[in-house]
Amino acid sequence: MVDVGLRSSPRISSIPRYEAGLTSAEVLAAYGLESAVKLASNESPFPPLPEVERVVASRISVLNRYPDPPARALRAALAERHGVGQEQVVIGNGSCELILLAGQALLDPGTTVIHAEPSFSLYPHLASASGAEGIAVPLTADGAHDLETMAAAIDERTRLVVICNPNNPTGVFLPPERIASLLDAIPSDVAVLVDEAYFDFVARPDAGRIMSLARTAPNLLVTRTFSKAHGLCGLRVGYGVGSEDWIAALDRVRQPFNTNALAQAAALESLGHPAAFVERTEAIVAERERVARALAGMGVTAPPSQANFLSIDAEPDWHERLLRSGVIVRDGRALGAPGTLRVSIGLPEENDAFLEALSRLIVG
Ligand SMILES: Cc1ncc(COP(=O)(O)O)c(C=O)c1O
Numbered sequence: 001m002v003d004v005g006l007r008s009s010p011r012i013s014s015i016p017r018y019e020a021g022l023t024s025a026e027v028l029a030a031y032g033l034e035s036a037v038k039l040a041s042n043e044s045p046f047p048p049l050p051e052v053e054r055v056v057a058s059r060i061s062v063l064n065r066y067p068d069p070p071a072r073a074l075r076a077a078l079a080e081r082h083g084v085g086q087e088q089v090v091i092g093n094g095s096c097e098l099i100l101l102a103g104q105a106l107l108d109p110g111t112t113v114i115h116a117e118p119s120f121s122l123y124p125h126l127a128s129a130s131g132a133e134g135i136a137v138p139l140t141a142d143g144a145h146d147l148e149t150m151a152a153a154i155d156e157r158t159r160l161v162v163i164c165n166p167n168n169p170t171g172v173f174l175p176p177e178r179i180a181s182l183l184d185a186i187p188s189d190v191a192v193l194v195d196e197a198y199f200d201f202v203a204r205p206d207a208g209r210i211m212s213l214a215r216t217a218p219n220l221l222v223t224r225t226f227s228k229a230h231g232l233c234g235l236r237v238g239y240g241v242g243s244e245d246w247i248a249a250l251d252r253v254r255q256p257f258n259t260n261a262l263a264q265a266a267a268l269e270s271l272g273h274p275a276a277f278v279e280r281t282e283a284i285v286a287e288r289e290r291v292a293r294a295l296a297g298m299g300v301t302a303p304p305s306q307a308n309f310l311s312i313d314a315e316p317d318w319h320e321r322l323l324r325s326g327v328i329v330r331d332g333r334a335l336g337a338p339g340t341l342r343v344s345i346g347l348p349e350e351n352d353a354f355l356e357a358l359s360r361l362i363v364g
Contacts, residue, residue, distance in 0.1 A: 011128060011130075011131050014128040015125055015128040015129055016124050016125065016128065018121065018122075019121075021040040021328070021330055021334075022323070024036045031324050033326045035326055036327070036328055037326065037327055037328065037346060037353045037354065038346075039309075039328060039329050039343045039350060040329050040330045040342075040344060041233075041330070041344065042228060042344045043227075043228075043231070043233055044228060044229065044230070044233075044308075045284075045346040045350060046280050047231065048231050048232060048266065048270070049269075049270060051269055051273060052232070052266050052269045052270050052273075055266060056262050059261055059262055062261070065261070066261075067259060067260055067261035067263075067264055068261075068264065069256040071091040072086075073268055074239075074264050074267050074268045075239075077268055077271050078091075081271070082211060082214075082215070082241050083212075087244050087248075088214075088215070088241055088243065088244060088247055090246075090247045090251060090254070091237065091238075091259045091264070092223075092238045092239065092240065092250075092254070092258060092259060093258050093260070093263070094225065094227060094236040095224065095225040095239070095240070096122055096238070097254070097258060098221075098240045098250060099120075099123070099223065100126070101253050102160060102193055102221065102249075102250065103126030103127075103130050103132075104129070104130065105249040105250055105252065107130035107131075107132035108130060108131065109130070109131035109132060110132070111130075111132045111158070111159045112127075112132060112133045112155070113126050113132050113134055113161075114134075114135045114137060114150050114153050114154065114158060114161045114162070115135075115161070116136070116138075116139055116145045116146070116162075116163070116167065117136035117137065117138055117139065118170070118332075118335055118337040119162075119164045119167055119168065119336075120164050120168045120195060120197075121335060121336070123162050123164075126162070132159070135153045137149045137150045137153060139172075142172065142303060143167065143170030143172040143311070144167070144174055145164075145165075145174050147174070147178055147181075147182050150163075150182070151182055151185055154186055154187070154190060159191060160192075161186070161190060161192045162193045163182075163192065163193070164195045165179065165194055165196060166201070166202060166306045168197070168198070168307065168309075168335075169330070169336075169337050169340070169342045170303050170311050171302075171306060171307040172305070173207075173306035173307075175206070176206050176207070176209035177209070179194060180210070183213065183217055183219070183220060188218050189218075190219060191219050191221070191246065192217075192219055192221070193221045193222075193223065194210050194214075194221070194222045194223070195223050196224050197223070197224065197225045198228060198306070198307035198308060199211075199224055200228065200277075201281060201288070204306065207306075211241060214242050214243075215241075217243060218243050218245065220242055220246070221240045221241070221242030221243070221246040221247075222240065222241050223238060223239070223240045224238065224241075225237070226263075226266070226270060228308060229277065229280070229281050229284075230267070232270060235263040235266050236259075236260070237259055237263035237264065237266070284308050284345050287345050287346075287347075287351055288305060288307075291310060291351050291355065292304070295310065295312060295355075295358075298358065298359055300312050300313065300358070308345045309342050309345060310342070310343055311332070311340050311341070311343075312340060312341050312342075312343065313339060314332065314340055318341060319341055321361050322354070322357055322361070325357035325361075326353070326357075327354050329341045329342060329354070330343075
């Protein structure tokens with residue numbers, strides 16, 4: 001049943017609703033708290049760089065003009081960075097938009113899209129919104145994509161395979177050679193989207209290998225975002241690098257002015273400060289490792305994460321009890337991962353607040 005009184009596609013009722021996490025203000029009001037730490041949305045704890053703030057402020061006075069439809073300056077910078085032509089880069093209103101556009105461009109009723117489960121909550125939308133069949137392949141017991149089963153699910157109806165690396169919500173990173181083998185093994189006209197939203201937090205020398213393959217593979221698109229490590233999620237800007245066929249397909253379905261002017265300018269400026277970027281990213285990675293060690297010391301299980309969050313095994317009441325202590329984390333039930341909590345890595349003092357609240361919970 002459609003829950004609106006309009007003549008509409010029956011598909012609408014099957015599209016999962018996004019369950020937004022609680023805001024700090026909601027938690028303060030609900031629990032009568034004076035302060036809370038928000039570690040629920042995998043955001044950066046750092047504000048945008050001062051140079052980025054200045055550029056954004058300087059563009060406000062020209063907001064009467066439309067943004068550049070192909071985001072030429074940002075595309076050129078990203079093309080150079082990744083060693084591809086500009087016709088291999090697409091900019092989106094967050095990488096979420098590009099993922100949704102992939103569904104719009106590639107899927108029809110009678111076709112299939114394959115993704116992992118639990119994984120990023122947006123992926124099931126691709127099938128529901130298009131009328132295609134979504135094949136959700138459970139993760140392996142260690143929280144990784146089961147690429148063999150995903151490959152085995154590919155048939156003549158398959159149009160799209162989505163791989164989230166590192167995976168949200170487990171944080172587990174799939175070695176790039178495994179993804180490369182999958183690409184070798186499947187028909188070259190089956191589109192593969194590798195979502196690397198958390199790439200910047202991966203501390204492995206081979207992390208960039210899939211992006212290198214996107215230069216030449218005919219069926220690969222790699223998406224990344226300025227939302228996480230660049231701390232620009234409030235502006236909405238992400239990008240994809242892939243084959244010309246992939247980019248042409250996305251360009252056909254995107255609205256011309258999909259990425260706003262402030263987002264384009266901010267992302268471009270943010271790319272120009274690599275030292276500050278690396279310093280911030282390394283701080284998050286160091287904190288992730290510290291929190292992981294502390295959790296292990298408390299006997300709390302978490303798969304090894306290469307993202308800016310950890311997924312911990314949790315008792316059913318921990319989410320609520322952490323909220324009461326002013327620590328907002330994401331309940332795994334909302335992420336298709338009951339029995340877990342996902343905690344984002346914040347500033348050291350925020351992470352300490354989480355660890356202290358959790359240890360109080362465990363002790364008593
Ligand atoms: C795996 C994954 N992909 C994509 C995104 C979306 O990022 P964006 O803000 O670029 O739309 C997220 C956001 O949480 C994510 O977890």
